[in-house]
Amino acid sequence: MLKIEDLHVAVGGAEILTGLTLDVPAGEVHAIMGPNGSGKSTLSHTIAGRDAYEVRGGRVTLDGDNLLELDPDERAAKGLFLSFQHPLEIPGVQTMTFIRTAMNAQRKARGEEEISAADFLKRVREKAKIVGLDDAKIKRPFNVGFSGGEKKRMEMLQMTMFEPRFAIMDETDSGLDIDALKMVGDVVNELRDPSRGFLVITHYQRLLDYIKPDAVHVLAGGKIVKSGGAELAAELERSGYDQFIEAA
């Protein structure tokens, strides 16, 4: 599904990813853990197509399609979704209008029919309830004045609405209360199926208790320095990253 080979990425002139290789097969959930500043968000932004991230070498494909030559919206239309570590507030943009516009833009790009206003409304209400955003929250300008946790819920609302084929969740768990953490687990488990893949970036094992990952990778010094099963997360939580940073 998502294949990353020997990826080199520079930001502001400095090379942050220095030959990263990762393969997430369809149907699997992989977790990435790693110290602050190790390049996790750099990886997520690069996969999503942010142009400030300069790809100096390597390949990124989704089901064989070369993502690196596509615009961010083309990647989105292919089913790529990024749950942002720091979701933005967009004043003046109505939440529902925006989500519906985005959804229809994706559908149009895929040659699918647009969702009707009525179907959209029904669905967004239903999903908002699941992620714990009340009606008033989705009738406001996008994320304006939202708490950190509410913004993460809004990311999850969009993920459940778009039903992406591949989702990158960049520290979605940071800033979430215990109930919300469980909600994120439920949302991921609900979407999980043999055709979808997930890359979950996190600092803590908590979320991984709900989402049992198929693999856990340690990102340090711009590379994957260690891969293992779900038990690796527990080991990291106990002993920290030092051993891996030295190894890298």
Place this chain on the structure above:
Amino acid sequence: MSSTPLITPSTLDAGLKAAFAARSKTSEAQAAAFERFEKLGFPNRRVEGWKWSDFNAVTRRVQPANDITNDNTVAPSVFAGLNPLEIQIINGRIILPESDTIDGIEFGILDSVGTSPHMEDHAIAALNVALTRKAFGFSVAEGVSVERPLLIRHINTGSTPIFTQTMARAEANSRVKIIESFEGAGAYYSTLFHLGVRDGAHVERYLLQDAGAEMVTHGFCGVMMGRDAQFRQTSLSTGGALCRHETHMLYPGPDGDSNINSASLLSGERHTDFTTIVAHQGEGCKTRQLHKGVARDRGRNIFQGKFLVERTAQKTDAKMTANALLLSDTAEANHKPELEIYADDVECAHGSTSGALDDDALFYLRQRGLDEHGARALLIDAFVGEVIDGIGDDGVREVFRAGVAQWLEAV
């Protein structure tokens, strides 16, 4: 009008003189106004308040547009759906609706034109006073509340300079909505609007400038506010070679309340200047002003706002905000917010910002599937939205919204 086209400086000057000479009857006030204009000339950028809108320069390079056609059939207004009482001023000729009237509104063509003491040193207003022949006038009777809007269409299609006036009064406790649209692809259009909002009256004024790129427009609106009077104005302009709309408000008495909002959407070399002066004299008046300017290419967004708060105007509450969004390196925003306060117990503030589209927001929207155009359009629409959303009349709001959407198609 029988003046000659605006082509070169000499023909412009000669044209204006000829136009003045050709007038059948000229009042002393008009003769004096013409003399005043001749002495002052079109303001250039060295004149205070005209730094960014150099009429002197632009009137010298105005190219003649198509000549006036005698065909007075005009396309239906974008406001037609609001079922307005429609007055057309086509190349200076005032055309009243034949059989249509609104109960409580009296209107007609006036022989005398207005002069106003505070326009003494305003060359363009003086020229207007000198050259306008007839004015459109209307008044709304006391206590009458009019639902249907009154639409004044300023249509300018020729190379002849056009001068028009409107004189209006909303009597005590009346309510009325006035829409003015500036249309066509003419050369030079100047209009004065004298508006009295009497005690307790509520007037909404909507101004839409969506006219030719080569048009030079000058609008001057003087508003006299009564006690407890309310005034709500929203303007939207896509500019022209030079387009300046001035609003001069005076609160001689207490408890007046106004919103004066504006938005400019400028592409190519188009220029819009919204200049306002609000003079607070009475106690406890409230003024809110919001300007949003968007410019791409070499568009020029000008905003000049001044709140004058005289010593007698205690408890004035006045806030002014101007924000510009520049979509290219060559686009310009020039804002001049000013407070001049002589009273001590007041709440006054102003703020001005200018910036580009936010890259983080653009990336966020594109990650969600919007293409580059869609993402930019959504953010620009959101930027201008505050002004559009503030429009009190549902029908007018939709027309303005459609105007913004149309502009955004080309972004």
